[in-house]
Amino acid sequence: MVGGDGAAAPGGYRAGMPEPVMSFDGFDLVPITEADLPRIVAWRSRPEVHEWYGGRPVTEDEIRRRHLESGEPVARCIVRLHGRPVGHLQFYEYLDEWKGAIGLGPSDTGVWGLDVYLGDPALHGRGIGTRLVRGVAERLxxxxxxxxxxxxxxVENLAAVQCYERAGFRRVRLLPAYERVRGAWRDAWLMEFGDDAAT
Ligand SMILES: CC(C)(COP(=O)(O)OP(=O)(O)OC[C@H]1O[C@@H](n2cnc3c(N)ncnc32)[C@H](O)[C@@H]1OP(=O)(O)O)[C@@H](O)C(=O)NCCC(=O)NCCS
Known part of the structure; x- marks a missing residue:
């Protein structure tokens, strides 16, 4: 049936939901739409999530502006695992103006980045992030x-660092005072995918 009232279909798919931009190993990455905003707000209200992603809860208006209206060349997706929405992942090719923050310059070409969280803390620590991040990096x-x-x-996000190492990333550079979270500057690791990533 084409169209419909937007009710959930088996597997959690809604009529009118965009096609996945990436699919593998039970995962589908589906572009975010207006209908996803309440779910994103609920996920990011969880301290276990916003402690490491964004630093604080967010409103629907903020997410609408940043995720749907920013015009940035970023693929912002809901991650579905066997049809169930489990988190958010965005991926992008670094624009020249973004490269300075991670210690790279315009001569560094073909650099892609990704950001991720699983929205339900009950899903953390079960290996989902490792499979997800590895699969996305391989497909990029x-x-x-x-x-x-x-x-x-x-740097203090030990679960994320461990997850990314298990997924095939290596720490390549310390990024001092990388991000300000609730008034305090936090260092980050730049991590790069692949066996030949510099150490
Ligand atoms: C980071 C995140 C995406 C990882 O996904 P995940 O499914 O939880 O990760 P995995 O289960 O695949 O791997 C986590 C690893 O960290 C380990 N770990 C968990 N807590 C840890 C801690 N406090 N110290 C050290 N290692 C820890 C786990 O044991 C596991 O390693 P193992 O497979 O060797 O046992 C997810 O936890 C998350 O969304 N966290 C909240 C938001 C966030 O941090 N986003 C990332 C921002 S960079």
């Missing part, structure tokens, strides 16, 4: 022409 290299795939967890 295979299908999007990424020469380097990087990620930038806070």
């Amino acid at each position: 290299a295979a299908d999007h022409g990424a020469e380097r795939v990087v990620i930038d967890p806070h």
